[in-house]
Amino acid sequence: MANPKFVIVFVVAMAMVYVVAGWEPARATFYGGPNGEETLGGACGYSDTIRQGYGLQTAALSTALFNNGAACGACFEIYCAPDPHFQNFCKTPAVSIKxxxxxxxxxxxxKTVDIWCNPPQKHFDLTLPMFTQIxxxxxxxxxxxxxxIPCFKRGGMRFFMRPEGNPNFILVLVFNVGGVGDVAFVRVKGTTTGWIPMQRNWGQNWFTRTPLKGQGLSFQVTTSDGRTVESYDVVPPYWNFGQTFEGKNF
Known part of the structure; x- marks a missing residue:
């Protein structure tokens, strides 16, 4: 029996393709080995997605979806969608992955072929264990x-004081973010300062050039839906580069 979540719609040239009602079409490939080898955070700054709580349930996004790193941390639900222009390799019954x-x-x-990640195409490069589920x-x-979809993360939001920083350049990786998952703004507050806006360095790494070494730190994180969470005094004054601290979550 067909999955009740699937409906038939018509696209260009009257070709039929199965998509989930209200969802967006894209394509997917895979990388790495069967046990999640090579599963790294790369351009988002997550150094080890397994240890940082994302497991193998991850994907690399094409330019059209990545949004210069602003989409890092966002969560998606994905179905394999049979298309008459492709040989049907979707598994049945259809299941979704998150x-x-x-x-x-x-x-x-x-290249002129297999250019799935080139603009303006929307594409997900999945880990092999996730691809083989669909x-x-x-x-x-x-x-x-x-x-x-909303991101459901265990525990609080994490703040990794990146070792590339120095007393005059504080670089912080924000990860394990719940809610919509993608961070739009970050502010930091030292023991003797007000709220200081941080700038996106790359992915979900945020920086300030305000000297804050030796001060306790609080963070204010705003996600793309406009929600804000404040984590007061989550970093003690004796913090060092390379340490991770846990705050509140959405």
Whole structure:
């Protein structure tokens, strides 16, 4: 019996493709090995997605979805969507997977085929264990339907004081963010300062050049839906680069 979540819609040239009602079409490939080898955060700044709580439920996004790193931490639900232009390698009955955006799938302008991550295409490069839940690996690439979903994370939001920082350049990785998951603004407050806006360095790494070493720190994090969480005094005055601290979550 067909999955009740699927309906038939018509697209260009009257070709039929199965998509989930109200969702967006895209494509998906996979990388790494069967046990999640090479599952790194890359362009988002998550150094080890397994240890940082994202597990293997991750994907690298194409340019059209990555939004210059602003989409890092966002969560998606994905279905394999049979398309008559592709041999059907979707598994049945259809199931969905839920992933977090943790990396960037870069465009390749030197190739003329297999250029799934080139603009303006929407594409997810999944870990192999996630891809095999919705499709057979021999497919290589499959059409999918996707939608944004809330992120459910265990524990509080984390603040990693990156070791690349120095007393005059504080670089903080914000991760394990609940709610919509993607961070839009970060502010930091020292023991003797007011709230200081931080700037996005890359991915979900945020920086300030205000000297804050030796001060206790509080963070104010705002996600793309406008919600804000304040975590007061989560970093003690004796903090060091390379340490991770836990605050509140959405």
């Amino acid at each position: 992933i977090t955006a943790t990396n960037f799938c870069p465009p390749n302008y030197t 499709a057979y690996p021999k497919a290589g690439v499959v059409p999918v339907s996707y939608q944004r």
